[in-house]
Structures are given as structure tokens and as C-alpha cells.
Amino acid sequence: MRSYSVLEHNRPLVPVESEIPRLVGSQVLVKIGHAGVCHTDVHLWEGAYNLGGGKTLAISERGIHPPLTLGHEISGEIVATGPDADVTCIGRKCVVHPWLGCGECATCQRGQENLCMTPQFLGVQHPGGFSEYVIVPDPRFCVEIGDLDPAQAALMACSGVTTYSAIRKFGDILKDEPLVILGAGGLGFMALSILKALGHKGAIVVDIEDSKLDAAKNAGALTTINSGDEDAAQQIIDATSGGAVAVLDLVGAEPTINLAIASVVRGARIVVCGLYGGELVVPLPYIPMRPLHIQGSWVGNLRELKELIQLAREHGVNHVPVQERPLSEADSVLNELKNGEFVGRAVLVP
Numbered sequence: 226m227r228s229y230s231v232l233e234h235n236r237p238l239v240p241v242e243s244e245i246p247r248l249v250g251s252q253v254l255v256k257i258g259h260a261g262v263c264h265t266d267v268h269l270w271e272g273a274y275n276l277g278g279g280k281t282l283a284i285s286e287r288g289i290h291p292p293l294t295l296g297h298e299i300s301g302e303i304v305a306t307g308p309d310a311d312v313t314c315i316g317r318k319c320v321v322h323p324w325l326g327c328g329e330c331a332t333c334q335r336g337q338e339n340l341c342m343t344p345q346f347l348g349v350q351h352p353g354g355f356s357e358y359v360i361v362p363d364p365r366f367c368v369e370i371g372d373l374d375p376a377q378a379a380l381m382a383c384s385g386v387t388t389y390s391a392i393r394k395f396g397d398i399l400k401d402e403p404l405v406i407l408g409a410g411g412l413g414f415m416a417l418s419i420l421k422a423l424g425h426k427g428a429i430v431v432d433i434e435d436s437k438l439d440a441a442k443n444a445g446a447l448t449t450i451n452s453g454d455e456d457a458a459q460q461i462i463d464a465t466s467g468g469a470v471a472v473l474d475l476v477g478a479e480p481t482i483n484l485a486i487a488s489v490v491r492g493a494r495i496v497v498c499g500l501y502g503g504e505l506v507v508p509l510p511y512i513p514m515r516p517l518h519i520q521g522s523w524v525g526n527l528r529e530l531k532e533l534i535q536l537a538r539e540h541g542v543n544h545v546p547v548q549e550r551p552l553s554e555a556d557s558v559l560n561e562l563k564n565g566e567f568v569g570r571a572v573l574v575p
């Protein structure tokens with residue numbers, strides 16, 4: 226099988242031919258139909274995450290070293306099973322849940338493998354989607370997609386489940402209350418679509434760029450607010466009749482989290498999903514007295530991916546436009562993404 230792999234950080238991806246490994250235990254082999262390319266892939270290729278404020282985190286500190294086969298947004302079809310896997314899963318058209326853990330620890334046993342202390346993510350610690358095939362440790366991680374568009378379904382594994390998991394952390398309060406979304410990028414649009422599919426009230430979208438706010442309005446935002454306005458916090462308070470109860474920070478920068486804290490009511494929940502970087506300084510008495518919930522959200526778990534795929538199959542969930550590219554162009558796609566030349570999302574097709 227052919228994969229496009231990182232043999233050295235910041236060097237072009239290299240086509241690598243290898244034998245398909247013999248499957249063991251309950252492993253299954255997925256023939257890849259589509260593999261999304263994400264900004265995380267760019268960071269893994271470069272070998273460092275940007276923490277903001279000029280700080281970086283080398284991925285080697287996390288024990289991740291080349292050779293790497295990137296790609297964690299994978300859809301395809303199960304074509305072979307290991308000796309202990311149920312053969313009836315062969316032929317299943319699926320999206321692969323890539324956020325795997327050790328499978329043994331208490332966190333994994335609770336079904337939160339995305340939070341395992343020894344992550345085994347596909348496309349990070351294990352070979353991922355920039356390839357013709359991927360090995361998945363168990364067919365339960367291959368979520369059936371039915372007649373969903375397979376390119377769109379692939380993206381559900383990352384930006385989709387990240388957004389869905391963050392939204393679910395607010396619970397049912399969003400049925401009646403608007404969600405304030407900070408950041409009108411790809412995840413912001415995904416969030417609007419998921420809220421609609423869930424039958425929730427909708428969202429007030431805040432961003433610093435008017436063109437993005439116009440697009441958010443067209444995508445169904447209840448109201449839009451420019452965070453560059455001096456009175457942005459007051460505008461949010463007015464638009465939410467006295468203060469927001471739910472804020473989703475998809476940027477994760479000092480100005481956005483501080484805007485969130487300035488515009489919420491007592492008892493509100495703020496979920497931070499963005500990774501822009503910076504620091505948060507809050508007077509400690511605020512936490513009990515206001516009382517604030519500030520919660521992080523990190524990708525999503527298998528149950529949430531299944532719920533999202535179900536939602537997408539029943540109600541439709543729109544993503545940003547997708548551009549399909551041949552797998553052989555994996556290296557140029559990464560470069561285009563790095564240089565900000567890419568509009569929408571790129572999906573590689575082997």
C-alpha cells in the first residue's frame with residue numbers, strides 16, 4: 226500500500242510503499258476513500274504547536290517522532306478483519322473515530338478515550354489517513370455513515386465532533402437560550418449547523434471581521450456583533466436580555482475569553498475550544514461569587530461521533546465547502562494550508 230509520510234519535519238512528504246500488515250485480534254482494515262487535511266496536520270508536519278505569545282510546544286516532547294503518516298479525518302470501507310473481529314462488518318461504509326486511547330485505563334473504560342493520558346490517535350501516534358489503507362484496532366471505531374457524503378463524513382471525525390462535543394457541554398439550556406459563539410471560522414459555521422439540526426434556539430455570532438459576520442448572518446446567525454467595537458460586551462448583554470448564559474469560545478485568545486467573562490450572567494457556562502493561546506487571569510472570588518463555569522473541550526469521544534453522524538443522517542449538518550484532491554498532492558495541499566492559500570477544506574482521495 227502507498228502512504229505519504231513525514232520522514233523529517235518540514236521536509237516534503239515522501240511516498241512510501243509497504244506491505245499491508247497482517248491483522249491481529251479485533252483489528253480491521255479500512256480502504257480509505259477520503260481523508261481530510263487539518264491544521265493539526267500542518268503542526269505535526271512542522272513538529273511544533275503554536276501556544277501563542279511566541280511560545281511553541283515541540284511534538285517530540287510528547288513522544289511523537291517521524292516517520293509519521295498524518296490524517297485523522299478518514300472515511301472509507303472495511304475490507305478485512307482480524308481473527309477476533311466479527312466478519313459481518315466487512316463492507317461497512319464508515320467514518321473512523323481517530324481519538325483512541327490505551328483502552329485499559331479508567332478514562333478509556335468510561336468511554337473518554339480522547340482524554341486518555343497515553344493517547345493512541347490515528348494520524349498522530351499511529352499511521353493515519355494519508356494512505357490507501359488504515360488499520361483500526363476494533364470495528365466499533367468505524368461508525369456507519371449510510372448514504373452521507375463520504376467527504377463530508379470524514380470531516381465529522383475532527384471539526385465536526387470537536388464542535389458537537391463542545392455544544393453538548395451546555396446541555397439542554399440551548400433549547401431556549403441563544404449560544405454566543407466567539408469566532409466565525411469553520412467551526413463557527415459548523416456550530417450554527419449543529420444547533421439548527423438539534424432544534425436549538427440558535428446563536429449570536431461574534432467576530433472581528435465584518436465579512437465573516439455577514440457570512441454568519443447568511444448562515445442563520447440570530448445576531449452578529451463585531452468584537453472590535455468598544456462596547457462589544459454591552460452589545461452581547463443587550464442581545465441576550467441581560468447577559469449570556471452560554472458562550473462558546475472557538476478562538477481561545479485573551480481578548481475572546483475576557484470578552485466572554487465580561488458578558489455573561491451569574492452561573493453562566495463558558496466552553497473554550499480554540500487554541501490560539503495566551504493566558505487567563507481571573508480574580509478567584511469571581512469563580513464562587515459569580516459562580517462561573519469555565520470548561521475546556523478537546524475533540525470528542527466515540528459516543529459523540531455516533532450521535533453526530535446520526536444527527537447528520539437525519540437532519541443534515543453542513544460543513545464548509547470541500548475540495549477533493551488526489552492523495553499524491555498531499556504535500557502541496559499541506560503547503561497551501563500552511564500558507565493560508567486554501568479556502569474551505571481539502572480532502573485527499575487515494
Ligand SMILES: [Zn+2]
Binds near residue numbers: 263
Ligand atoms: Zn483535525
Ligand SMILES: [Zn+2]
Binds near residue numbers: 332333
Ligand atoms: Zn486510556
